[in-house]
Structure formats: structure tokens, C-alpha cells
Amino acid sequence: MANLVDRNFAGGSIGVATSLIELEQISKQYGRRPVLEDVSFTIEKGTVTALIGRNGSGKSTLLSILAGLVQISSGKLSCKDPNLRIGYAPEMFPGLKLTPEQYLRSMGQISGLAPVLIEQELTTLFQLFKLEHFRKQSMLNFSKGMLQKINLIQSLLGSPSLLLLDEPMSGLDLPSMNKLADLLIVLRNKGTAIVFSVHEPQWIELLADQVHVIHEGKIVKSIQGSEKLNIKPSTYILLSNLSIQKLQQLKEMAGFISINTFKDSCNIERTALTVTSSESDTFLRVILESGGSIQSVEPRGGSHDLEKWMNPRS
Template identity: 50%
Template sequence: MRSIIRLPFSAAHRHARIEGGLEATNAPPLITITGGSKQYGSRPVLTGISMTVLPGTATALVGRNGSGKSTLLSILAGLLRLSSGVLTCDRQALTIGYAPEAFPGLKLTAEDYLRWMGRIAGFSEAASASRINELLELFSLESSRSRKLAGFSKGMLQKVNLIQTLLIRPQLLLLDEPMSGLDLPAQATLIDVLRELKAEGTALVLSVHEPQIIEAVADTVYVLHEGQTIRTIHGAENLKSAPTVKIVYTALPGQVQQALEALPGVIQVPPPELAGTACTGLIVDQKMSDTCLQQILAAGGSIVSVKPLGGLSDLTEWMDPKDQIGSGRG
């Protein structure tokens, strides 16, 4: 078992955490959104979003590309405003770290860029240099500190993107696809970092496509589809699921399909797929898969595919990153 990596935050930060009571279970929300919607002109991007972000918790945003996850993170970061609805947050009293999905290959070196970010964050030159050294070493980038970002790979840019959010300990950390481009050791390092930040009181909100990061840190999952929350799961214990099976079959009459969906062991009707064919599907408890297959065949359906699913199986359809055709959402 690998040991947890201790992030070297200052004594002042640790003292503030204890005195501020961030570890208390009744701590007030950092941000609350009620009935939030976002439009660009007449085009809806988010509709009727409600969520609460508490200190010391991790919230995962799940949904295919174009479902509105990035737009929601930008609203939480204060980069965009809601078109309607209410967002409650004292931003002047809130320290926010934000790592966007796209990070540019600048002409600055990694060290110069991070020093500038340290100055913006209010670090002294000495404190900034020390913190940068620690984080570059943590993410195995110390040998590339003097290279220009324009020559970095996607994974290296993502590491710098993550490091700039961690120069100070944020009260709220917003990460848009944080695992994108990272190699396996860096993914493990990131998960360790997120676990420790969460334990120290930082609220995490992450858009993700990877089940392992949800299993490692998430307390709540919001499933977004076409800009709306279609499912919310609260409690880490509810994110552990028994093995299931995805069955795809030719479409059946409405009443027959409704009867199939009402069978014991049916967990979810996945989103439409196999464009151009009249197919539908079910995700069912593995123990009930044979019964469901028999019922489909007895009703006159033809089986297209049967696919076993692992942990978090009832969310995997929504973690597929492929675009929703024509959605135009962020």
C-alpha cells in the first residue's frame, strides 16, 4: 500500500483550518445554487440546476461531452453568471482554485509561469519558490522546470495546470477533467492529493469520466444530460454497486418495454445509442440478467449485445465522453 502524500501547507493554513471549524459536520455551505439556468442568446446550456457545495466534501459531475459540466464549473468559479436562478456565495471570503480542461502551451517556462501565478496569489518570492519546488517534485516535473510550456506534452501541461491550483490551499477546488492526459503514477498522485485536501476541509467539485476517481473521493454525484440534472447520488456508500449487465436489443412496443423496465433487477435505461437502428437497452443486476434476456426474447425482441459492467456500472453510460450530437453545450 502506498503512503498518503503529505502536502506541505503552511502552519498558518493548518491553524486557520482548525480555528475556522471546517472539519465540523454542520459547517455552512460554501456555494449554493437554486434553480440555476444558463443561456447563450436563445440557446439553453443549463436548466434548473440546484446543488450545494459543503466544506470537506467531493462532488463529481458526470455526463457526456456537451452536457454542461464545464459551464457549471465556470459558474462556480465566478467566470460566468447564471442567466436565471440564485447562486449564494461570499466570493470575497472564499479562496478558489480552478483548473480548466484546456490549458495552453505558453511561451513561458513552467517555473516562470508558476512564479507569476504565485505572485497573483500573494506569495512572497521565497514562499512561492519553496512551494513550486515541492509541487514540481510531487508531480515529477522538476527536471522540466526550465522548459517552455509550448513544448510540453498534454500530460505535462495538465500537471502544470493542477500545480497552479495548489500553490495555496483553496477552500474550493474546481477541476475540469483533471485526469485528462495524466499517466498512471500521476493519476495516483492526484488522487492522494485530493484525498488529503478533502480531509483538510477543502471542497472539491470535479467533472470526470473515470470511475476510479469517483470511487476514491466522491461523496455526491450529479449526472448531467443536455444541461439538466437527471440523477443525484448522495453518500459514498451509495456509489458502490453490485456487478451489472448492459443488454441492447431491438425496440419493442411501448407497453412491452414498460413491462420490461418494471422487472426486478432493472437498474437503468441507458441513453439512446446505435444511431440509425431501432434499438434500446437495459442495465440490470447481474443476478437477474438471464431472466431479463428470457423476457426480451419471449416478447419478440432480438439481442444485439450483452456487456458485463463493473463497479459504478449504473453510471458508466454517462461517463462515456463521446459528444451528444448537436447538443452545442459546454
């Protein structure tokens, strides 16, 4: 873990596909209510799989099944690696009376890690997420972003070969998002398989090798290989000083893709807005006319016909 964030690693992407988990027509029901139906795909070593879909589509249930926390109702789930180590960061992480150090040491011990290894990894990860000064404080008053960082750290302990992340960017400020993205790229190239749910198209463009669109518990579209993602241009706008009502108006405009509000390193609330490039001038004009401030405008890719599935609204 000492060189966990070192970009100058040897090797690179895994060249030979190695299956870790295979799902064959799995379904899950709670009582008579179907949550997942006939889901099939393979998770391979050194790949990143993105799960997208509106809220309630079944993404979190699928991740819980992969983590071994929820049993399937039918179908077949095959683990091809008897020594598979899984790291899992759920979408919600509660504030606890424990300090981050106490909680994470306990999680490391439960995972069977040696105390020396736990301390080495915690030192590296606390530095990465800039939590060194908070490791001995109670988590009861931590912000959502700080709790999310603790959630991510516990999932990374022990260098898992399969990393499952449910909305990992939720609550993080932009620098932390970028650090996490860099880390995931390093882990992927070292052989870790990553499966994550996401609403923001920029992270799919940057990270994903394959995408599965889930709608009402079924995979309705699968895309294999980054060259087949049909990327089209989009614009990433970093802004501030807009009311909730004005932000809601932006969501209703033609060309809207995604929006995320967070606090930056100076504790100033920012909003990251992604829109189609063809409509970016309109969005910029509306933001300024509504009294908003624009910090940066960055051309990026998009997600073509995937955009409609990234909107968390039902």
C-alpha cells in the first residue's frame, strides 16, 4: 500500500482476461416484489464496470449481491477465485461515535490484516484523502464528504482484488473526486476489478471499460470497450452562488446531463454542472443572468444515448 498512489507503476493494464465472477440470469425478489431479473455479465480482472440507471433501478441491490451481503433468489453466481478479497463501499455511511482510527483498525482486524499492515495502509490513505488531522476525532460531527472518505478507505484496506463502490463520488469535493479517479485507474492497471454505480458521465468516460444500463431490475443495454461508448462532446461548468430554485431550473433545460453540489477545500459550496456542448452557451448565459458566478468551463466528452439513464430522477 505504500506505493498505492504511485502513477509510475510497472506493467500497465492486464492483457489476458481473467474472470473473477460470473453472473448467469440472476434474479432477486423481496416478497413478491422483483428487484433484479435475469441479470447476466462477467467481471474480469483489471477492468472497470459502470452500472447506471435511475434511482430504484436495482444498482445498489446488485452491488450488495456481489459483496455477498444479499442472497440471490434464482440464477447462478460463480466466483472463479477462491482467494477473492472484496472491498465494498455502500452508498450511505453513518456518523459513528468512534474515531476514524478506531473504526478502520477494527475493520482491518475483521479482514484479517496484520496490525503493522493496517497502520501502513491507514497512514497512506489518511494522507491521500487529507484526513490526518481528523483520525482521532469522533465521526459524529463529520460532514457527508468526510464520512464518504472514511467509507472509501475501509473498502480499500487489504488491497482488494474486487472493489465495489456505490456512488463513490457522492459528497466529495472536486479535488477528492479527481484523487479517487486517479487511484482507481492505478488499481485497475494493477489488476483490481472495479464495479461502481454512477450518475455522472465524466467518470464513465474516464474510467469504464464496460457499462451496464439497469432499468426496473433488468439490464437493458450493455456496452463493452471504451471505444464503443459513442462519446460526444459535453461541457463541465464549475459555478457558485445560485439558489436551489435556479439550480432546479437548470435541470429542466434542454442539454442538461448531470449536476453535483459539494464544498471545496476552502469550505465554499460549489456546483459542478455537465451539459451538452451544443447548449453550453445557453447555460452560461442563464447562470450569469441569474446572479451566479462561474469558476471554470472545461470541454469534456459525453455519453451519447446513455445520458437519459444517468438522470437520478425517476
